[in-house]
Amino acid sequence: MSIDKSGQLRVHRGRIAQQKHDQLLREYLKQHLNELIQQKELIIDGKVKTQIATLDLPTLKYGEDSPVLARGGGQGQGSGGGGQGDDEIQVLGGLLGGDHHGKELRVELDFDEFVRLAQEVLIEEIKLPVINEPSRSGEIETDEMPELDDLDRIGLRPDLNLEETMVQSLLRSVRERGVADYDVEMAHDAWYFIEDPTDHQNHRSIEIYVLDISGSMRGEYLSLVRKTIFVLWYYLERRYPTNLRRYVVFQDVAEEKARDEFFCVESSGGTHISAGFEKSMELLHGATEYDKFLFMFTDGETSSGDFDLAKKRYEEALGKFDLVCYGHVNPGGRGVGGFSEHVQETSRRHTNATFANLVDVESIRQAVADFLAFFKSERVGGKRWKRTARSSSASRR
Amino acid sequence: MEAYREVIERIEALAHDRGLSFDPVYFRVTDSDQIAEVASMGLPNRFVHWYWGGAYKELVTQQAKEVFSILELVLNTSPSHAFLRSTNTYLQNVLVIAHVFGHVDFFKNNHWYRKSDKNMLNHAELHARTIRKYQDQYGPEKIEALLDALLTVAGTVNAFERSSGERRKRLIYHLEEKAPLEEWERHLLQIVREEAEYFDLIQRTHVINEGWATFVEAELLRDILDTKSWASLSVQLSNRPAPYTIGYTLFKWIKGERGFDATLGVRTYYEDIRLIDEILTDEMVRRLDIFVYDPKEKKKSYDLQQVKEMLISQKLHKGEPHIEVEPGAHHRDLILIHRDEERKLDAKRVGLFLKAVHSLWRNPVRLRANGKTYSYDRRGLSTS
Numbered sequence: 001m002s003i004d005k006s007g008q009l010r011v012h013r014g015r016i017a018q019q020k021h022d023q024l025l026r027e028y029l030k031q032h033l034n035e036l037i038q039q040k041e042l043i044i045d046g047k048v049k050t051q052i053a054t055l056d057l058p059t060l061k062y063g064e065d066s067p068v069l070a071r072g073g074g075q076g077q078g079s080g081g082g083g084q085g086d087d088e089i090q091v092l093g094g095l096l097g098g099d100h101h102g103k104e105l106r107v108e109l110d111f112d113e114f115v116r117l118a119q120e121v122l123i124e125e126i127k128l129p130v131i132n133e134p135s136r137s138g139e140i141e142t143d144e145m146p147e148l149d150d151l152d153r154i155g156l157r158p159d160l161n162l163e164e165t166m167v168q169s170l171l172r173s174v175r176e177r178g179v180a181d182y183d184v185e186m187a188h189d190a191w192y193f194i195e196d197p198t199d200h201q202n203h204r205s206i207e208i209y210v211l212d213i214s215g216s217m218r219g220e221y222l223s224l225v226r227k228t229i230f231v232l233w234y235y236l237e238r239r240y241p242t243n244l245r246r247y248v249v250f251q252d253v254a255e256e257k258a259r260d261e262f263f264c265v266e267s268s269g270g271t272h273i274s275a276g277f278e279k280s281m282e283l284l285h286g287a288t289e290y291d292k293f294l295f296m297f298t299d300g301e302t303s304s305g306d307f308d309l310a311k312k313r314y315e316e317a318l319g320k321f322d323l324v325c326y327g328h329v330n331p332g333g334r335g336v337g338g339f340s341e342h343v344q345e346t347s348r349r350h351t352n353a354t355f356a357n358l359v360d361v362e363s364i365r366q367a368v369a370d371f372l373a374f375f376k377s378e379r380v381g382g383k384r385w386k387r388t389a390r391s392s393s394a395s396r397r
Numbered sequence: 398m399e400a401y402r403e404v405i406e407r408i409e410a411l412a413h414d415r416g417l418s419f420d421p422v423y424f425r426v427t428d429s430d431q432i433a434e435v436a437s438m439g440l441p442n443r444f445v446h447w448y449w450g451g452a453y454k455e456l457v458t459q460q461a462k463e464v465f466s467i468l469e470l471v472l473n474t475s476p477s478h479a480f481l482r483s484t485n486t487y488l489q490n491v492l493v494i495a496h497v498f499g500h501v502d503f504f505k506n507n508h509w510y511r512k513s514d515k516n517m518l519n520h521a522e523l524h525a526r527t528i529r530k531y532q533d534q535y536g537p538e539k540i541e542a543l544l545d546a547l548l549t550v551a552g553t554v555n556a557f558e559r560s561s562g563e564r565r566k567r568l569i570y571h572l573e574e575k576a577p578l579e580e581w582e583r584h585l586l587q588i589v590r591e592e593a594e595y596f597d598l599i600q601r602t603h604v605i606n607e608g609w610a611t612f613v614e615a616e617l618l619r620d621i622l623d624t625k626s627w628a629s630l631s632v633q634l635s636n637r638p639a640p641y642t643i644g645y646t647l648f649k650w651i652k653g654e655r656g657f658d659a660t661l662g663v664r665t666y667y668e669d670i671r672l673i674d675e676i677l678t679d680e681m682v683r684r685l686d687i688f689v690y691d692p693k694e695k696k697k698s699y700d701l702q703q704v705k706e707m708l709i710s711q712k713l714h715k716g717e718p719h720i721e722v723e724p725g726a727h728h729r730d731l732i733l734i735h736r737d738e739e740r741k742l743d744a745k746r747v748g749l750f751l752k753a754v755h756s757l758w759r760n761p762v763r764l765r766a767n768g769k770t771y772s773y774d775r776r777g778l779s780t781s
Contacts, residue, residue: 013449014430014433014435016445018451018457024447059750060735069708
């Protein structure tokens with residue numbers, strides 16, 4: 001009898017194999033992203049069900065209707081020969097063969113993992129700029145040096161304000177010892193240059209996503225909306241350490257939804273775009289976040305009686321949000337009409353409005369480019385609102 | 398590990414007293430992650446393939462969610478290597494230690510294991526190195542594609558089969574002998590086949606092996622554990638996965654009817670099929686709640702004969718469709734026949750399977766199944 005005390009033989013082949021598996025899985029899912037993203041119920045129990053068997057070797061298997069050897073779920077007394085019913089049963093397939101390999105399992109991705117995968121595919125497909133990590137750590141990678149035009153007692157050593165530090169040291173010396181001497185003690189005297197906190201690049205965003213779920217919103221429509229949102233998330237998550245997200249769906253009336261509900265919508269009813277704007281402004285109540293975003297997705301076919309009210313609410317929203325992005329979801333590629341036409345016109349006159357005619361994946365690129373212009377103007381101008389009003393060039397199709 | 402030294406020695410002595418014998422066992426305490434790694438790959442140093450990666454990921458996830466966890470692992474090698482999970486309670490690891498002695502006794506004494514490769518750790522290492530060498534030589538993509546195809550047909554091995562005529566009916570042996578492969582490709586096929594045979598033996602004796610280990614565990618610990626721990630063990634024994642409880646029930650019955658020495662004889666000369674065929678009774682089928690389930694009719698059948706046939710057929714072909722190479726076919730054609738015509742194959746997989754076989758055979762491949770003939774050649778899949 002020997003006991004091995006060394007604890008050696010540590011191998012990580014399992015993880016290497018998993019990386020290989022995941023790489024193949026990603027390739028597979030990438031090819032099927034379009035089908036997956038259109039599922040009416042995208043998230044179930046926080047997971048995206050892919051309906052794809054775990055990546056498997058293409059061994060032969062029996063069809064699903066073949067009789068199987070099974071065992072009662074309760075593992076108690078059998079109910080006797082010829083019993084009927086589909087109560088809990090445990091199929092004894094691989095279990096009897098001692099096969100630990102999960103051949104029968106279906107891939108369920110965490111929603112976040114699915115989003116990352118979708119972003120990877122979309123950013124590449126749409127040829128959008130990639131922002132390198134670190135992402136959510138509170139820093140973003142930028143070529144611009146931040147303007148350090150404020151002072152604080154806490155800061156980075158290279159940003160030490162020597163002049164102020166020495167003044168503080170002198171004052172302390174006089175105060176404590178009655179002599180005007182430069183006897184710097186960093187813990188007591190140091191002052192640092194910092195970014196103006198009100199102009200700080202890293203803070204929290206509030207993002208409100210509003211989705212029209214009236215009758216026609218399904219299939220390709222959902223696909224375009226979700227793809228746009230995932231790409232927006234890619235940039236927003238790299239821009240802000242924290243993203244506070246709220247979700248609204250509307251048809252005749254608007255209501256707030258949890259994230260998972262937002263991605264499992266049942267389309268029905270008429271369209272009152274005004275209700276969507278109203279609800280989103282309601283959600284801003286008490287919000288102190290620095291950047292407030294509204295992302296509205298609709299086909300613009302608001303009910304006839306709602307047109308004027310919707311116009312009014314849109315104007316109000318422009319006054320309350322830092323940026324209002326309006327996505328006219330138009331997978332058929334028809335001309336822009338109805339309320340969307342109004343928004344398209346209005347957005348040209350407002351600095352904090354963008355309009356996107358979402359007809360295909362290419363138009364997402366345009367929409368996101370407009371959206372990114374918002375950040376660019378912040379960085380370059382220092383003042384956030386000094387930017388040229390633009391609307392998506394896709395909107396001029 | 399020190400904490401277990403005394404109890405290991407005590408259980409080992411008890412095992413010897415009961416007439417058990419085994420090669421030296423190296424116990425090591427390790428984490429769940431490493432156990433998942435070895436369980437998914439089959440061996441700690443096996444060549445890396447994406448397929449084990451999926452299984453590993455699933456096990457790690459299940460363990461993290463505490464849905465399922467592997468409490469122990471033991472390798473059929475000489476000396477044996479057994480892994481105790483560090484997160485197990487002391488009592489759990491005591492159960493595992495007793496269970497391991499059951500397994501290693503089975504490895505040493507069961508007739509079918511006499512020809513098993515006890516040096517598999519070294520061979521697996523050598524295989525992994527060879528594969529890495531070929532990857533450098535021929536490119537990783539080419540090797541991966543070849544391994545995918547080989548692992549797809551690897552399930553057709555039979556570690557029990559001694560007759561060369563019967564072996565030739567099995568796809569992988571037929572390919573090894575007749576497929577127009579390069580020398581290094583055939584070498585890879587042999588590597589995959591050898592490892593598959595190593596695992597095939599374990600699969601074909603899964604019920605008897607787990608049953609025996611569970612039986613030994615209960616027998617040895619009855620004398621060691623206090624009443625409370627014994628009660629807790631008894632509950633656990635009835636809640637284990639099917640191979641454990643089925644096998645355990647059979648061994649308990651043998652001991653009750655024929656005495657302990659008879660159990661030693663069964664562990665030496667039987668494998669799953671013989672054990673099930675000879676020992677399983679109508680009463681056990683009902684008590685274990687095992688049945689044949691027809692999903693179309695949503696009907697359960699507890700008929701002993703039906704259950705036995707299904708169990709045996711699962712053991713014969715590991716739950717996979719029974720495919721044979723048809724003898725006497727033209728030397729360039731490969732004709733496969735599904736022998737259990739009553740059961741339908743999943744048609745979606747047929748094309749992918751034949752594509753994999755075609756990549757090895759490199760000439761037209763036919764499969765008779767589902768009342769049709771599926772053909773795969775350079776143009777792809779066709780049906781007639």
